[in-house]
Amino acid sequence: MLLRSIALLLALASSPAALAATSYVRAGSLVDPEKSRVLADQLVTIRDGRVVAVEPWRGAPMDGNVEDWSRYQVLPGLIDMHVHLTDWNQSSNVAEPLLHSAMEIAYVGARNARQTLLAGFTSVHDVGCFRAFANVELRNAINRGDVIGPRVSAVGAYITVEGGGGEVTGLSPDVKLPDDMRAGVYKDENDVRLKVAYLFQHGADSIKIIATGAVLAEGTEPGQLEMTEGEIRAAVETASRRGGWVTAHAHGADGIKTAIRAGVRGIEHASLIDEEGIAMAKAQGTYLSMDIYNGDYIAEYGAREGWPADIMRKNEETTEAQRVGFRKAVKAGARIAYGTDAGVFPHGLNARQFKYMVANGMTPMQAIRSATTVSAAMLGWSGDVGAVAPGRYADLIAVEGDALADISVLERVVKVMKGGEVVK
Structure with a gap:
C-alpha cells in the first residue's frame, strides 16, 4: 500500500499539470483595452506562457516567481x-x-x-x-x-x-x-x-x-x-x-x-x-x-x-x-x-x-x-493576443508614467514579456 501511494504521488508530480511552472507579474497599474479601463495594483498569474488569472494584489504568492513591476504601468504587448x-x-x-x-x-x-x-x-x-x-x-x-x-x-x-x-x-x-x-x-x-x-x-x-x-x-x-x-x-x-x-x-x-x-x-x-x-x-x-x-x-x-x-x-x-x-x-x-x-x-x-x-x-x-x-x-488572433486576460498569451509591456496622460511614454518601453518570458 505504501509503495502504491508513493508511486501515485510520483506519477502526479511528473504529470504535465504538476510540471506546469506558475509565475506572476505585479502591475502597479494595468491597462485593460477590452473594457477601456485602468486597474490599480494587479497580480497577473501565468502558466505555460499564458495568463490564467488577473486579480487585485493581496500579497506575494509562495508557489512561483513574482516579477515586480509595481513601479510601472503595464499594458498588453x-x-x-x-x-x-x-x-x-x-x-x-x-x-x-x-x-x-x-x-x-x-x-x-x-x-x-x-x-x-x-x-x-x-x-x-x-x-x-x-x-x-x-x-x-x-x-x-x-x-x-x-x-x-x-x-x-x-x-x-x-x-x-x-x-x-x-x-x-x-x-x-x-x-x-x-x-x-x-x-x-x-x-x-x-x-x-x-x-x-x-x-x-x-x-x-x-x-x-x-x-x-x-x-x-x-x-x-x-x-x-x-x-x-x-x-x-x-x-x-x-x-x-x-x-x-x-x-x-x-x-x-x-x-x-x-x-x-x-x-x-x-x-x-x-x-x-x-x-x-x-x-x-x-x-x-x-x-x-x-x-x-x-x-x-x-x-x-x-x-x-x-x-x-x-x-x-x-x-x-x-x-x-x-x-x-x-x-x-x-x-x-x-x-x-x-x-x-x-x-x-x-x-x-x-x-x-x-x-x-x-x-x-x-x-x-x-x-x-x-x-x-x-x-x-x-x-484573427483575438483569442491569443491583444489583452492581458485569462487564456491569452502572457505578452506584456511596462512603461514609466501614464500612457493615458502622455501617450509618448510608449516610445520608452522598459519591460517586455513574451509568452511569459521576460526578454527586456
Missing part, C-alpha cells in the same frame, strides 16, 4: 499591422533591394525582429518583402526559438501587376530581376488565383495585394488603380478557401473602394480615402491601417539623404491628405488598426505613431486599443 522586417531599410537608391543577398536579408530580418520586440511590439503583420518567403522563414525561425522576435503573421510576397507598386522599379529596362523578387507578379485574373495559392502552399498566413500605385515605387502613382475588382476578388476568394484573408495596399480613393467591394479585410495606407470610402469601410467592417507618422519621416530623412524627387513629390501629395482622412475615419467610427510601415523608417521606432494618432483625433485609449484589441481582431 503591442501589435503593428504594417511592418517589413525582411528588407533593407528604404534608401535613396532604387536598386537597393538588388544589393543584398537572400542570406544577408535573413540576418537583417533577425536584427529587425529583435529591435521590434524590444520596443514592445510582441506581434506584427509582416505585409511584404522583395525576397519571397523571407518573412515566412523569419516567422518560422522565431517560432523555433532560433532568434528572438515578435509573433509574426506573414504574407510571403506581394501580389502585384507587372511594373506595379509591389515591384522593384526605376531600373534600366535591360535589368532582369531574380525570380524570388517576382513570385507574386501576375498576368491576369486566373494567374492571381495561381499566385495566391502558391503563396499559401509555401507558408503564407495572409495575402497582401497592391491595388494602386505606391509612393515609394518609381513610375507608379498612388491614386492610380492597378488591379481590377475581379482580380482582387479572385485573390479574396482563393485566400478564403485556404483559410486566409487579404489586405490591400491602396492609396487612391477608387482603389480603396474597389478593394472594399471585392471583400478585402483591410486597407493599407488609405492616403486619399474619401467620405464614401470611409462610409463603405465602416459599413463592411473593413479595417483601415493608416501610417500617419511615416510621411514626416520621409519628408525629413528623404530630403537629407537625397531620395528621388518623384518619391518626395508623392509623399508631399499624400501626407496631409492621409491625416485628414484619418481624422474623418476616427470621427465616423471606422475600424482603425495600428500600422506604421516600419522598414521605411528604422525598426524599433514603431511607437512614434501613437502621438500622431492622438494629435489627429483619437483618445489615448483609442490609440492603445488600435494597437491591441483592434489589431488582434484584424489578425
Whole structure:
C-alpha cells in the first residue's frame, strides 16, 4: 500500500499539470483595452506562457516567481499591422533591394525582429518583402526559438501587376530581376488565383495585394488603380478557401473602394480615402491601417539623404491628405488598426505613431486599443493576443508614467514579456 501511494504521488508530480511552472507579474497599474479601463495594483498569474488569472494584489504568492513591476504601468504587448522586417531599410537608391543577398536579408530580418520586440511590439503583420518567403522563414525561425522576435503573421510576397507598386522599379529596362523578387507578379485574373495559392502552399498566413500605385515605387502613382475588382476578388476568394484573408495596399480613393467591394479585410495606407470610402469601410467592417507618422519621416530623412524627387513629390501629395482622412475615419467610427510601415523608417521606432494618432483625433485609449484589441481582431488572433486576460498569451509591456496622460511614454518601453518570458 505504501509503495502504491508513493508511486501515485510520483506519477502526479511528473504529470504535465504538476510540471506546469506558475509565475506572476505585479502591475502597479494595468491597462485593460477590452473594457477601456485602468486597474490599480494587479497580480497577473501565468502558466505555460499564458495568463490564467488577473486579480487585485493581496500579497506575494509562495508557489512561483513574482516579477515586480509595481513601479510601472503595464499594458498588453503591442501589435503593428504594417511592418517589413525582411528588407533593407528604404534608401535613396532604387536598386537597393538588388544589393543584398537572400542570406544577408535573413540576418537583417533577425536584427529587425529583435529591435521590434524590444520596443514592445510582441506581434506584427509582416505585409511584404522583395525576397519571397523571407518573412515566412523569419516567422518560422522565431517560432523555433532560433532568434528572438515578435509573433509574426506573414504574407510571403506581394501580389502585384507587372511594373506595379509591389515591384522593384526605376531600373534600366535591360535589368532582369531574380525570380524570388517576382513570385507574386501576375498576368491576369486566373494567374492571381495561381499566385495566391502558391503563396499559401509555401507558408503564407495572409495575402497582401497592391491595388494602386505606391509612393515609394518609381513610375507608379498612388491614386492610380492597378488591379481590377475581379482580380482582387479572385485573390479574396482563393485566400478564403485556404483559410486566409487579404489586405490591400491602396492609396487612391477608387482603389480603396474597389478593394472594399471585392471583400478585402483591410486597407493599407488609405492616403486619399474619401467620405464614401470611409462610409463603405465602416459599413463592411473593413479595417483601415493608416501610417500617419511615416510621411514626416520621409519628408525629413528623404530630403537629407537625397531620395528621388518623384518619391518626395508623392509623399508631399499624400501626407496631409492621409491625416485628414484619418481624422474623418476616427470621427465616423471606422475600424482603425495600428500600422506604421516600419522598414521605411528604422525598426524599433514603431511607437512614434501613437502621438500622431492622438494629435489627429483619437483618445489615448483609442490609440492603445488600435494597437491591441483592434489589431488582434484584424489578425484573427483575438483569442491569443491583444489583452492581458485569462487564456491569452502572457505578452506584456511596462512603461514609466501614464500612457493615458502622455501617450509618448510608449516610445520608452522598459519591460517586455513574451509568452511569459521576460526578454527586456
